[in-house]
Amino acid sequence: MAEQRKGTLGASCLSCPLRQRNEWSVLNEAETRLLARSRKSRDYRAGESVFTMGEPSHGLYCVVSGTVAIRKSDAEGNVIPIRLAYPGDTLGYRGLLLDAKRRYSAEALGPSRICFIDKPVVKTLLDRNPALGQQFLHRIANDLDAAHDHLMRNATLSNRSKFVHLLLALMNRHGCTATDGSRFMELPLSRRDLASMIGTRHETLSRIIGRLEEDGLARFSGRTVHLTQPHSLVQEIQRPSRLD
Amino acid sequence: MAEQRKGTLGASCLSCPLRQRNEWSVLNEAETRLLARSRKSRDYRAGESVFTMGEPSHGLYCVVSGTVAIRKSDAEGNVIPIRLAYPGDTLGYRGLLLDAKRRYSAEALGPSRICFIDKPVVKTLLDRNPALGQQFLHRIANDLDAAHDHLMRNATLSNRSKFVHLLLALMNRHGCTATDGSRFMELPLSRRDLASMIGTRHETLSRIIGRLEEDGLARFSGRTVHLTQPHSLVQEIQRPSRLD
DNA sequence: CGCCAGGTTGATTTCGCTCAAGCAATGTGG
DNA sequence: CCACATTGCTTGAGCGAAATCAACCTGGCG
Numbered sequence: 001m002a003e004q005r006k007g008t009l010g011a012s013c014l015s016c017p018l019r020q021r022n023e024w025s026v027l028n029e030a031e032t033r034l035l036a037r038s039r040k041s042r043d044y045r046a047g048e049s050v051f052t053m054g055e056p057s058h059g060l061y062c063v064v065s066g067t068v069a070i071r072k073s074d075a076e077g078n079v080i081p082i083r084l085a086y087p088g089d090t091l092g093y094r095g096l097l098l099d100a101k102r103r104y105s106a107e108a109l110g111p112s113r114i115c116f117i118d119k120p121v122v123k124t125l126l127d128r129n130p131a132l133g134q135q136f137l138h139r140i141a142n143d144l145d146a147a148h149d150h151l152m153r154n155a156t157l158s159n160r161s162k163f164v165h166l167l168l169a170l171m172n173r174h175g176c177t178a179t180d181g182s183r184f185m186e187l188p189l190s191r192r193d194l195a196s197m198i199g200t201r202h203e204t205l206s207r208i209i210g211r212l213e214e215d216g217l218a219r220f221s222g223r224t225v226h227l228t229q230p231h232s233l234v235q236e237i238q239r240p241s242r243l244d
Numbered sequence: 245m246a247e248q249r250k251g252t253l254g255a256s257c258l259s260c261p262l263r264q265r266n267e268w269s270v271l272n273e274a275e276t277r278l279l280a281r282s283r284k285s286r287d288y289r290a291g292e293s294v295f296t297m298g299e300p301s302h303g304l305y306c307v308v309s310g311t312v313a314i315r316k317s318d319a320e321g322n323v324i325p326i327r328l329a330y331p332g333d334t335l336g337y338r339g340l341l342l343d344a345k346r347r348y349s350a351e352a353l354g355p356s357r358i359c360f361i362d363k364p365v366v367k368t369l370l371d372r373n374p375a376l377g378q379q380f381l382h383r384i385a386n387d388l389d390a391a392h393d394h395l396m397r398n399a400t401l402s403n404r405s406k407f408v409h410l411l412l413a414l415m416n417r418h419g420c421t422a423t424d425g426s427r428f429m430e431l432p433l434s435r436r437d438l439a440s441m442i443g444t445r446h447e448t449l450s451r452i453i454g455r456l457e458e459d460g461l462a463r464f465s466g467r468t469v470h471l472t473q474p475h476s477l478v479q480e481i482q483r484p485s486r487l488d
Numbered sequence: 489c490g491c492c493a494g495g496t497t498g499a500t501t502t503c504g505c506t507c508a509a510g511c512a513a514t515g516t517g518g
Numbered sequence: 519c520c521a522c523a524t525t526g527c528t529t530g531a532g533c534g535a536a537a538t539c540a541a542c543c544t545g546g547c548g
Binding site for chain 2: 072074075076078080082094097098103104130133134136137138140141142143144145147148150151152153154155156196197198199238
Binding site for chain 1: 503505513
């Protein structure tokens with residue numbers, strides 16, 4: 001029965017709508033068939049770990065559905081989410097390409113389906129199709145850009161601005177727009193995680209949220225966020241709060 | 245005469261000691277000859293710009309001698325050094341690989357010699373030798389790691405710890421050790437630049453430096469730094485200043 | 489000489505961290 | 519089904535760190 005599920009999902013690799021939008025799109029049919037045969041699909045429950053810092057890299061993960069948090073932790077035990085991954089994203093290429101141990105851990109934030117592709121298969125595909133390597137280069141170069149942008153914002157912005165940035169970025173992925181232009185979403189992360197993403201304490205984030213509500217810009221209830229004035233928030237991060 | 249200089253330097257590409265230690269080491273002799281013929285060497289004065297944010301990417305730069313600062317700036321006019329590049333480092337691969345405009349600017353911090361390799365030549369070499377692409381992947385993956393480490397430190401450490409980290413990192417590159425184990429260096433960057441690298445104001449950095457001197461850990465005079473107790477500083481960043 | 493950029497220092501205020509208490513939702517074992 | 523612990527979040531009070539504004543110093547440089 002597991003075999004059968006694997007079979008039907010194997011066929012879906014060829015027709016996988018996500019494949020059109022990520023690095024695997026450069027594979028020809030034969031290569032895609034190899035991919036479909038080798039990859040293993042698995043369902044994860046909310047909170048389940050996909051991989052953990054320190055373990056060896058045995059292959060790549062490809063998110064089919066759900067949201068996955070990539071976290072990094074240091075010697076003092078601090079854990080901070082580096083980024084979130086969504087359907088179509090490929091995880092773990094860094095460890096694979098460098099043939100190194102995992103430097104991050106990945107956790108499914110909700111029920112998710114994730115495909116696993118064994119390292120030898122990836123190597124074979126990389127050898128047979130040089131364009132695949134190019135695709136990974138693109139991916140990683142964009143990640144590097146994103147990391148540097150993040151670095152820059154953390155160095156220059158106030159905590160409030162950093163949080164507004166984060167809110168708007170999350171809204172792009174998780175939000176929907178109401179008829180009056182206001183926006184809604186369910187936060188994918190706890191407030192603790194959100195706080196550590198902007199390099200602050202959860203108490204401070206709580207107060208920032210309080211101030212946003214006082215200003216009439218947003219309403220928070222549990223994990224539900226309602227941005228009543230999304231435009232004002234966009235302005236807020238474009239207009240420098242500190243002029244020099 | 246410029247031709248002659250180019251000629252002799254062209255020969256030096258084959259024998260370039262730096263080439264042994266960077267991505268170009270995977271080229272065979274014929275490929276290296278092509279590299280040597282095409283690349284253009286140029287001397288930069290202190291403070292001279294190598295490339296600037298926003299301009300198109302026409303090729304790669306390979307640092308032969310000197311130190312180069314890679315900086316990023318935002319809409320508000322803040323400029324922060326992202327990293328420093330040293331002999332053997334290759335600059336500008338991000339823009340080249342993504343075929344995008346420069347997102348950073350590069351400036352020679354002192355008199356430097358830097359080789360330029362035209363985009364078509366790089367493309368040719370990438371096509372002829374797949375291992376070169378792998379090398380760039382390694383390079384960029386390591387840069388990504390470094391950026392994430394930086395991100396993590398900025399999110400969790402105090403300004404003082406961040407500065408000590410920075411000092412020790414710079415000392416690795418620029419420092420020399422005295423017989424008593426203390427270490428010296430000439431700072432490659434202004435205090436303003438150092439301050440923005442750790443995301444703080446230059447006045448604050450001034451006070452941090454003052455405190456380090458009070459603690460007897462270092463002495464600063466102009467751009468000369470003397471770390472009297474390097475070991476204590478290493479301990480300081482290993483021992484968590486804040487235990488939770 | 490005056491000017492300027494880079495750096496230091498001081499005074500003041502703002503901000504964020506820490507510690508601590510309290511609260512709601514959830515889960516667990518009896 | 520209730521007593522109880524646990525987890526995630528909020529709120530308050532006090533304090534320390536850092537931003538801000540401003541003065542001043544220093545060494546180059548026209």
